[in-house]
Structures are given as structure tokens and as C-alpha cells.
Amino acid sequence: MSSLNDNTLTTANDLGVLSTVREIADTFDSTDRIGYYKFTLPQNCDLSVLYSSGTSNFYISLISDINANGTVEDNEIIYRQSSSNSSFLEPLPAGTYFITEV
Numbered sequence: 001m002s003s004l005n006d007n008t009l010t011t012a013n014d015l016g017v018l019s020t021v022r023e024i025a026d027t028f029d030s031t032d033r034i035g036y037y038k039f040t041l042p043q044n045c046d047l048s049v050l051y052s053s054g055t056s057n058f059y060i061s062l063i064s065d066i067n068a069n070g071t072v073e074d075n076e077i078i079y080r081q082s083s084s085n086s087s088f089l090e091p092l093p094a095g096t097y098f099i100t101e102v
């Protein structure tokens with residue numbers, strides 16, 4: 001569902017504690033091309049992300065707001081990939097993270 005309300009770190013969709021597979025679908029249009037999703041890992045784990053997009057003009061980023069200022073600095077982007085269909089695996093310590101598509 002397209003929404004302008006999830007377009008910043010501080011207003012990200014909160015997925016809560018991630019302990020099992022979660023499926024997310026988002027829709028973008030000319031007025032909304034961003035979506036942030038927030039989740040917490042209760043323990044160290046390998047995060048597996050699979051995604052697909054109807055467009056090739058698509059970036060997915062894994063973010064940790066290390067300094068907790070509500071904005072994304074370059075050093076807070078753990079992973080960034082541009083592809084319409086792909087996946088990645090990232091070992092992460094317990095903590096709160098964000099995924100965004102642009």
C-alpha cells in the first residue's frame with residue numbers, strides 16, 4: 001500500500017521483533033517512491049532478504065541508525081543493492097535495523 005507516512009526513519013513501518021519469515025509488499029507511484037521498515041533482532045543472526053520489483057530503477061538498503069538521529073548517514077548503510085530481483089544474506093548483531101526501498 002502506498003503511503004507517505006513511512007518515508008522517514010522515525011516514521012518507519014514497525015515490524016517489531018523479527019523471529020520468523022516476514023513478507024512485505026509496498027506500492028510506489030509518482031508521489032511516493034520511498035518506504036522504510038523497522039525491525040529488531042533479539043539475538044545475533046544471519047538476516048536473509050529476498051526481494052523483487054516490477055522496475056529495474058530500484059534500490060534496497062539495510063540501515064542501522066547508529067547515532068539515533070533519525071537520518072541516514074553514509075556509514076550507517078550496511079548494505080545497498082540495485083537490482084529488480086535479488087537476495088542477500090547479512091550477519092548482524094542483535095539490535096534495531098531498517099530496510100528501505102527507493
Ligand SMILES: [Ca+2]
Pocket residue numbers: 002003004005006007032033034035036
Ligand atoms: Ca512510502
Ligand SMILES: [Ca+2]
Pocket residue numbers: 065066067068069070071072073076
Ligand atoms: Ca543516523
